[in-house]
Amino acid sequence: MSKAPALVEVRDLTRVFDVSKPWLNRLLEGEKRSLLRAVAGVSFAIGRRETLALVGESGSGKSTVARMIVGLLRPTDGSVSIDGIDMWAPASAGQRQKLRRRLQMIFQDPYASLNPRWRVDRIIADPIKAFGLMQDRAEIEHRVGELLRLVGLDPADGQKYPHEFSGGQRQRICIARALSSNPEFIVCDEPTSALDVSVQAQILNLMRDLQDRLGLSYFFISHNLAVVKHMAARIGVMYLGRIVELAPSADLFKAPRHPYSRMLIDALPDLAMSGRQRKAIEGEIPNPVSPPPGCAFHPRCPHAFDRCRREIPELLAHGTARAACHGVAEGRI
Amino acid sequence: MSEPVLCVRDLVIGFPTRRGMLTAVDGISFDIAAGEVLGVVGESGAGKSLTGAAVIGLLEPPGRILGGSVQLKGQRIDNLGPEALRRLRGRRIGMVFQDPLTSLNPLYRIGDQIVETIRTHANVSMAAASERAIELLQEVGIQGARSRINAYPHEFSGGMRQRVVLALALCADPDLLIADEPTTALDVSIQAQIIALIKRLCRQRGTSVMLITHDMGVIAETADRVAVMYAGRIAEIGPVRDVVRQPHHPYTRGLMGAIPSAEATPSARLTQIPGSMPRLTAIPQGCAFNPRCPHAFERCKLERPEPMPVARSHAACWLVPELAGAPR
Numbered sequence: 001m002s003k004a005p006a007l008v009e010v011r012d013l014t015r016v017f018d019v020s021k022p023w024l025n026r027l028l029e030g031e032k033r034s035l036l037r038a039v040a041g042v043s044f045a046i047g048r049r050e051t052l053a054l055v056g057e058s059g060s061g062k063s064t065v066a067r068m069i070v071g072l073l074r075p076t077d078g079s080v081s082i083d084g085i086d087m088w089a090p091a092s093a094g095q096r097q098k099l100r101r102r103l104q105m106i107f108q109d110p111y112a113s114l115n116p117r118w119r120v121d122r123i124i125a126d127p128i129k130a131f132g133l134m135q136d137r138a139e140i141e142h143r144v145g146e147l148l149r150l151v152g153l154d155p156a157d158g159q160k161y162p163h164e165f166s167g168g169q170r171q172r173i174c175i176a177r178a179l180s181s182n183p184e185f186i187v188c189d190e191p192t193s194a195l196d197v198s199v200q201a202q203i204l205n206l207m208r209d210l211q212d213r214l215g216l217s218y219f220f221i222s223h224n225l226a227v228v229k230h231m232a233a234r235i236g237v238m239y240l241g242r243i244v245e246l247a248p249s250a251d252l253f254k255a256p257r258h259p260y261s262r263m264l265i266d267a268l269p270d271l272a273m274s275g276r277q278r279k280a281i282e283g284e285i286p287n288p289v290s291p292p293p294g295c296a297f298h299p300r301c302p303h304a305f306d307r308c309r310r311e312i313p314e315l316l317a318h319g320t321a322r323a324a325c326h327g328v329a330e331g332r333i
Numbered sequence: 334m335s336e337p338v339l340c341v342r343d344l345v346i347g348f349p350t351r352r353g354m355l356t357a358v359d360g361i362s363f364d365i366a367a368g369e370v371l372g373v374v375g376e377s378g379a380g381k382s383l384t385g386a387a388v389i390g391l392l393e394p395p396g397r398i399l400g401g402s403v404q405l406k407g408q409r410i411d412n413l414g415p416e417a418l419r420r421l422r423g424r425r426i427g428m429v430f431q432d433p434l435t436s437l438n439p440l441y442r443i444g445d446q447i448v449e450t451i452r453t454h455a456n457v458s459m460a461a462a463s464e465r466a467i468e469l470l471q472e473v474g475i476q477g478a479r480s481r482i483n484a485y486p487h488e489f490s491g492g493m494r495q496r497v498v499l500a501l502a503l504c505a506d507p508d509l510l511i512a513d514e515p516t517t518a519l520d521v522s523i524q525a526q527i528i529a530l531i532k533r534l535c536r537q538r539g540t541s542v543m544l545i546t547h548d549m550g551v552i553a554e555t556a557d558r559v560a561v562m563y564a565g566r567i568a569e570i571g572p573v574r575d576v577v578r579q580p581h582h583p584y585t586r587g588l589m590g591a592i593p594s595a596e597a598t599p600s601a602r603l604t605q606i607p608g609s610m611p612r613l614t615a616i617p618q619g620c621a622f623n624p625r626c627p628h629a630f631e632r633c634k635l636e637r638p639e640p641m642p643v644a645r646s647h648a649a650c651w652l653v654p655e656l657a658g659a660p661r
Contacts, residue, residue, distance in 0.1 A: 284492055
C-alpha cells in the first residue's frame with residue numbers, strides 16, 4: 001500500500017465540538033460543559049489514483065473527517081498533509097494557497113450547493129477565476145464548454161440556471177465545477193444519497209470514468225455499503241468517531257473482522273435473494289456526548305468481555321486488514 | 334383465493350392547473366390479498382406515494398381522484414365523505430410515514446397519544462386502554478414500556494419513534510397498513526430492525542401491508558409481491574422473487590442493474606438508464622418509457638401498453654409477447 005508516497009496522509013485526526021448550553025444556563029442549572037468528540041484519532045493514507053471510502057451511520061464522524069481534510073474545519077488535534085504539505089500548520093500558509101486548487105469537494109445536496117441566482121457557466125468558471133487559472137474570456141468560455149461536455153451535459157446548458165436541471169444534472173454541474181481547477185484529489189461527501197437509483201448509477205459511472213481519464217484520487221463518504229464497495233478499493237468503517245476497521249473492499253465483504261462491520265454487512269438487504277442466514281441487529285448508536293467506556297461498540301457487541309468495557313482497542317493489522325477489536329487481537333473472534 | 338383486502342381498479346389521480354389537468358397516476362390496478370405485503374417501488378415522481386394517499390383519502394388538494402375505484406374488503410371507499418373516511422383511517426387502515434415526528438404530537442406524552450387512539454376506536458376504560466398501550470409498546474420492542482409511556486416524543490431516538498408510530502398504526506388492528514417510506518430516514522442497522530418488526534407484527538395479526546419505498550432492497554426483504562411504478566403507471570407487477578431476479582420490463586431490468594450490490598464484482602459497471610423520469614407536463618405518448626428504452630420500436634411510440642401476463646408477473650411492455658417465449 002505504501003510503495004509510492006501517499007497523496008493524502010491523515011494522522012491522529014481528532015475533533016471535539018463544544019455542545020454545552022450557554023454559560024448562564026450552565027451556571028443556573030449547575031451543569032458542566034459538555035464536549036462531543038466527533039472524531040477521535042483517525043489515521044489513514046490515500047494513494048494517487050486511489051479511492052478510499054469511509055462508511056458509517058449518522059453521527060459516526062465521517063463528514064467531520066471530510067471537512068477537516070478539505071480545510072473547512074480546524075482539527076482539534078492531529079494533522080492532514082496533502083502531497084507533503086500540512087493543511088493546518090501555520091508555516092505552510094503560502095504553499096497551502098497553491099494546494100487549495102488541487103483539492104475539491106462534491107457535496108450531498110445538489111440543490112443547496114449551487115447558487116440559484118448564477119448561471120451555470122458562471123458557477124463552473126468560478127474556481128477558474130478564483131485561482132486565476134485563465135484570464136481571457138473566450139478561453140474560459142471554451143473551457144467551461146469542455147467541462148460541461150466532460151460530465152455529459154451540453155455546452156449550451158451553460159446559459160441556463162440551476163433550477164432548470166434535475167437532481168442528477170445538478171450533481172453533474174457540481175462535478176464540472178469541482179473539475180474546473182484541474183484538481184488531483186476530490187472529497188465526495190455522500191454525492192449520490194439524494195438521487196434516485198437510476199440517476200445514482202449514472203453519476204457513479206461518470207465518477208469512475210473521470211477517475212480513469214484524469215487520474216483523480218477520491219475520498220468517498222457514504223452510509224451505503226454497496227455504493228462504497230462499487231467505488232472504493234479500500235474501505236474504512238467508522239463507529240462513534242473512530243475507524244474500527246480499515247480493509248481492502250473485497251476482503252471487508254468476504255471476511256469482515258470487526259463485529260460492527262459484520263453487523264453492517266448483515267444489515268445489507270439481500271437483493272440476490274439468496275436466503276443467506278443473517279443475524280438480527282440489536283441496539284442503537286449511543287449518544288456521542290457520553291460514549292460508553294472502553295470500546296464504544298461493546299454494549300451492542302455479542303462478543304464483548306471485560307477488557308472491552310475498560311480499554312479502548314487500537315487499530316491493529318490482521319493480514320490485509322486493520323481492526324480495532326480486542327476480540328480479534330486475541331484471536332477469540 | 335378469498336376476497337382481496339384492497340382492490341384498486343383503474344385509479345386516476347390528477348392535479349388541475351391553469352394549463353389543464355396534470356395526470357399524476359394514470360389508470361393503475363392492483364389487489365392486496367389478506368396477510369399479503371405488496372411493495373410499491375419507483376423513483377421520485379413515479380406516483381407511488383400519491384397512490385397510497387389516494388387509498389386512505391389523504392390526497393393533498395387540489396389533487397383528486399379522477400376515476401377508478403378503491404375497495405376495502407369489498408366496500409367502496411374512494412367516494413366516502415370526510416367523516417366516514419376519518420372513521421376508516423386508523424380503525425381499518427393504519428398508516429406509517431417516513432418521518433415519525435410528523436405522526437407524533439410533540440406536546441403529548443406518547444402513552445397519552447396511544448391511549449387516545451385506542452379509546453377513539455374501541456369503547457374501553459382509561460385503565461384498560463393504558464394497559465393495552467403498555468402491551469403494544471412492549472410488542473414493538475420498547476424496553477421498560479411501563480416507564481417509557483410517560484416520555485415525550487423528543488426523548489426517543491428515530492428508530493424508537495418509528496416503533497411508537499407502528500404501535501399507533503396497529504393499535505386498532507386494522508385490515509391494511511400503508512407504510513410510506515417507513516425506513517428511509519433511518520440508519521441501516523435501525524432500518525433492518527424496523528423492517529423485521531413490520532414483517533413480524535403483520536404476520537402475527539394477518540394485516541395486509543402496502544409498502545411504498547424507493548429502495549428495492551427493502552422490498553426484496555419484506556414484500557410478497559411488488560409493483561414497479563414509472564411515470565404514474567405500473568410497469569411491472571409480480572411475485573417479488575421473479576421481479577427482482579428475472580425482471581421482464583426493460584425499466585425494471587435497468588433499475589435492477591443500476592443498484593450497486595455487495596455481491597457483484599466491483600469492476601462491473603452499473604447499468605445506466607439514459608435520461609431521467611419525464612415531468613408530468615411532458616409524459617411521452619405511447620409507452621412513457623420509450624425515449625429511454627433500449628428496445629423501443631414504432632409501436633411503443635404510438636400505443637400505450639397495458640400490463641400483460643408474462644410468466645407469473647404482469648408487465649406493461651409491447652415486447653412481452655416475445656419475451657414470454659424467448660429464454661433469457
